[in-house]
Amino acid sequence: MTAVPIAPAPASSLLEVRDLRTFFELESGVVRAVDGVSFALDRGRVLGLVGESGCGKTMTALSLMRLVPRPGRIVGGQVWLEGRDLLALPEREMRAVRGEGMAMIFQEPMTSLNPVFTVGSQIAEAIRLHRRVSRRAAWARAVELLDEVGMPDPVRRAREYPHRLSGGMCQRVMIAIAISCEPHVLIADEPTTALDVTIQAEILDLLRTLRERHGMALLLITHDLGVVAEQADEVAIMYAGRIVEHASVLEIFERPLHPYTQALLRSMPGVGSERRDRLETIPGQVPDLLRLPSGCHFRDRCPKAISRCAEEDPALEEKAARHTAACIRV
Amino acid sequence: MTSLAPLVEVRDVHKRFPVGGGLFGRARAWVHAVDGVSLTIHQGETLGLVGESGCGKSTLGRLILRLLEPTAGEVLFDGRSLLALSARELRAMRREMQIVFQDPYGSLNPRMRVASIVGEGLAIHRLGTRRERRARVDELLALVGLPPDAADRYPHEFSGGQRQRIGIARALAVRPRFIVADEAVSALDVSIQAQILNLLHDLQRQLGLTLLFIAHDLRVVEHMSDRVAIMYLGRIVECGPREEIYRNPRHPYTRTLLSAVPVPDPRRRKQRMVLGGDLPSPVRPPPGCAFHPRCGHALDVCRRDIPPLETGRGGHAVACHVFPAERVSAADG
Numbered sequence: 233m234t235a236v237p238i239a240p241a242p243a244s245s246l247l248e249v250r251d252l253r254t255f256f257e258l259e260s261g262v263v264r265a266v267d268g269v270s271f272a273l274d275r276g277r278v279l280g281l282v283g284e285s286g287c288g289k290t291m292t293a294l295s296l297m298r299l300v301p302r303p304g305r306i307v308g309g310q311v312w313l314e315g316r317d318l319l320a321l322p323e324r325e326m327r328a329v330r331g332e333g334m335a336m337i338f339q340e341p342m343t344s345l346n347p348v349f350t351v352g353s354q355i356a357e358a359i360r361l362h363r364r365v366s367r368r369a370a371w372a373r374a375v376e377l378l379d380e381v382g383m384p385d386p387v388r389r390a391r392e393y394p395h396r397l398s399g400g401m402c403q404r405v406m407i408a409i410a411i412s413c414e415p416h417v418l419i420a421d422e423p424t425t426a427l428d429v430t431i432q433a434e435i436l437d438l439l440r441t442l443r444e445r446h447g448m449a450l451l452l453i454t455h456d457l458g459v460v461a462e463q464a465d466e467v468a469i470m471y472a473g474r475i476v477e478h479a480s481v482l483e484i485f486e487r488p489l490h491p492y493t494q495a496l497l498r499s500m501p502g503v504g505s506e507r508r509d510r511l512e513t514i515p516g517q518v519p520d521l522l523r524l525p526s527g528c529h530f531r532d533r534c535p536k537a538i539s540r541c542a543e544e545d546p547a548l549e550e551k552a553a554r555h556t557a558a559c560i561r562v
Numbered sequence: 563m564t565s566l567a568p569l570v571e572v573r574d575v576h577k578r579f580p581v582g583g584g585l586f587g588r589a590r591a592w593v594h595a596v597d598g599v600s601l602t603i604h605q606g607e608t609l610g611l612v613g614e615s616g617c618g619k620s621t622l623g624r625l626i627l628r629l630l631e632p633t634a635g636e637v638l639f640d641g642r643s644l645l646a647l648s649a650r651e652l653r654a655m656r657r658e659m660q661i662v663f664q665d666p667y668g669s670l671n672p673r674m675r676v677a678s679i680v681g682e683g684l685a686i687h688r689l690g691t692r693r694e695r696r697a698r699v700d701e702l703l704a705l706v707g708l709p710p711d712a713a714d715r716y717p718h719e720f721s722g723g724q725r726q727r728i729g730i731a732r733a734l735a736v737r738p739r740f741i742v743a744d745e746a747v748s749a750l751d752v753s754i755q756a757q758i759l760n761l762l763h764d765l766q767r768q769l770g771l772t773l774l775f776i777a778h779d780l781r782v783v784e785h786m787s788d789r790v791a792i793m794y795l796g797r798i799v800e801c802g803p804r805e806e807i808y809r810n811p812r813h814p815y816t817r818t819l820l821s822a823v824p825v826p827d828p829r830r831r832k833q834r835m836v837l838g839g840d841l842p843s844p845v846r847p848p849p850g851c852a853f854h855p856r857c858g859h860a861l862d863v864c865r866r867d868i869p870p871l872e873t874g875r876g877g878h879a880v881a882c883h884v885f886p887a888e889r890v891s892a893a894d895g
C-alpha cells in the first residue's frame with residue numbers, strides 16, 4: 233500500500249495557471265478549447281487532468297508549452313512557472329523553458345518519434361539543444377537515460393530505429409527525451425492510452441520512480457479514472473474547455489460534488505465490485521464545443537439541472553475545504 | 563446455463579499467416595496467430611475474451627464467424643461444422659452470426675445512408691419487400707436508441723457512440739443468434755461506453771443473443787461476461803466462470819493482468835506485479851509454455867512442454883504446470 237498524500241500545498245506554487253484561454257476561430261464559429269482554466273501545481277505533486285475526448289485536455293497542455301497548433305491561439309491568461317509568466321516570454325527564451333523548465337510526453341508515442349533517426353540520436357539531439365556538450369558525451373548520456381527508463385540492453389537499443397521498437401519501448405524513449413534536461417514540470421498526455429495494461433502498469437511505475445528520484449511535478453492527462461486514483465495527489469475534472477471540479481484525489485472519489493464527476497464515477501465498471509446489471513449513464517453526447525448550451529455547459533446532460541442553470545454560468549468556487557466545483561446546486 | 567447445448571464449439575483451431583515473403587516469393591516465416599484453441603459458448607451466454615494486443619483475439623473471432631479459414635481444426639455452430647457446409651448453407655448460416663467492430667468510424671461506409679447500412683444484410687439475404695425492410699430499419703433504429711430521422715443521414719453526421727449504435731443495428735438486422743463484439747466499446751468515452759454496454763446487455767436479454775465479447779479492458783469484460791477466457795500468444799491460458807477468473811485466478815499471466823488494472827479507488831493503491839519484457843514475437847514463440855520468459859514461477863518443465871488446458875473444479879480451466887486447475891473432488895460429483 234502506498235500512502236495517499238493529503239498534505240496541504242505550500243503557499244507559492246511551482247506552476248500556476250490563471251484564466252488560460254485558447255480559442256480556435258473557425259468559419260463555423262469560435263471553438264473555446266480552453267476557456268478560463270486555472271490551477272496550481274507544487275513541486276513533487278501529481279495533478280490528474282481528467283475529461284472525455286475533445287474537452288480540451290491536450291490543448292491545455294499545449295498552451296502551457298506554447299505549442300498550440302494553428303488556427304488555435306492563446307487569447308488570454310497567464311502561465312507562471314517559477315516566477316515567470318511564460319506567455320509573456322520571447323520565443324527564444326521559451327525554447328529554453330521547453331525541456332528544462334517543463335517537458336511534455338505526447339499522446340501518440342509511435343508518431344512522435346522521427347522514423348529516420350535512431351532513438352539514441354534523437355535523445356542526444358534533445359540534450360544538445362539545451363546543453364553545450366560534445367556529440368560523444370550526449371550519446372553517452374542518451375544511453376544512460378535509456379537505462380534509467382528501463383530499456384533492456386540500452387547500448388544496442390540506442391542504435392535502433394523507432395519502428396523496431398514496441399509501443400511500450402517507444403514510450404520509454406519519449407520519456408527519456410522528456411527527462412533528458414531534468415525538467416521541473418513534466419506533462420504526460422495520455423502516456424499509456426495506446427498501451428496494453430501490463431505495459432501501462434510498467435510505464436506508470438516508471439513515471440512514479442522518476443518523479444520521486446528527480447522531484448518533478450507531474451501533470452497527468454488521462455480519461456481513465458483508475459489511473460488517476462492510483463497516481464494522482466489531486467484531480468481536476470474538465471468538461472467542455474473548463475475545469476468543473478478540483479480537489480484531492482480522496483475528495484474526488486469519496487465526495488464528488490459536481491454532477492458530472494458523480495455521473496462519470498458511476499458510469500465506470502469497476503474490478504472486484506459487485507456486478508451491477510446496468511451501469512449508470514450520462515445521457516446525450518460528448519459536447520460539441522460549437523454548440524454548447526447557455527448557462528452551465530453540462531445542463532443538457534445533467535440530472536440535477538433546474539431552469540436557473542440555463543441562465544447562470546457557474547463559476548469554479550470553493551464548496552468545501554480545498555475543494556472547488558462549478559455548479560449552482562452544490 | 564451449462565446445461566444448455568453449446569451454440570458455438572471451437573475444436574483445436576489453428577491459424578497461421580505467412581510473413582516476410584515478397585509478393586510472389588515464398589513466405590519466410592509463419593505467425594501462429596491462433597495456435598490450438600478449443601472453447602465452447604453456450605446458448606444465451608456471454609463469453610469474454612481478453613488478452614493483449616496481437617495475442618490473436620480478433621483472429622479467433624473471425625475464425626469462428628468463418629470470415630477466415632482455419633489452417634486446422636473445426637468450428638461447430640449449433641452442432642454443425644461450418645467447414646462442411648455448401649456455399650448456400652454457409653450463406654444461410656451467416657445470417658445467424660454477426661460482428662460488431664471496434665472502429666465506429668472506419669467500419670461504416672461513409673457514402674451510404676444509415677438506412678442502407680442497417681438494411682444491407684436484409685437486402686443481401688433478400689428478406690422481405692422494400693417496404694418491409696424499411697420498416698425493419700426504423701424498428702432497429704428505435705431498438706438501439708437512435709432518432710427516426712437518423713435513417714436518412716450519413717455516418718459522419720453522428721458521434722462515435724451513435725455510430726456504434728448504427729453498427730449494432732446493422733448486426734441485429736438479420737436477427738442473428740450469435741454476435742461477436744470485437745472491441746466494440748474500446749474507442750468510446752466512459753460515459754458513452756456505459757450507454758453501449760447497457761444497450762448490448764439489454765438486447766442480449768430481450769433477444770436471447772449469444773455473445774463473444776472481445777476486449778482488452780478487464781473491467782469492461784468483468785461487467786459483461788458470464789464466462790471469461792484469457793488468451794496469450796495464440797492460446798487460451800485460462801477459462802472459467804467470471805467470479806472464478808476474477809476472484810480465484812490461477813495462471814500467473816491472468817494474475818499479472820488483473821494486478822495491472824488500475825483500481826478506481828485511491829484508498830486501495832496496491833503494489834503491482836510487474837512483468838519483465840515485451841510480448842514475445844508470435845513468429846518465434848518461446849518453446850514450452852509461451853509465457854515462461856515473463857513468468858516468475860517457471861520451472862524446467864515450463865521451458866520444455868506446452869501445458870495443456872485442463873478443466874478442474876467449477877468449470878475452471880488452466881494451462882499451467884505450476885498452478886494447474888483445482889481437482890474435481892468427489893463431493894463435486
Ligand SMILES: Nc1ncnc2c1ncn2[C@@H]1O[C@H](COP(=O)(O)OP(=O)(O)OP(=O)(O)O)[C@@H](O)[C@H]1O
Nearest residue numbers: 256263265284285286287288289290291302303521
Ligand atoms: N485544428 C483544430 N481546429 C479546430 N478545432 C480544434 C483543432 N484542434 C483541436 N480542436 C478542438 O479543440 C477542442 C479540444 O481539443 P483537445 O485535443 O484539447 O481535446 P482532448 O481533451 O485532449 O481530447 P482527447 O481526449 O480526445 O485527446 C476539441 O473540441 C477540438 O475539436
Ligand code: SF4
Nearest residue numbers: 528531534541559560
Ligand atoms: S449548474 Fe445546474 S446544470 Fe450545471 S451541473 Fe449544476 S445542476 Fe447541473
Ligand SMILES: [Mg+2]
Nearest residue numbers: 289290339421
Ligand atoms: Mg488529447
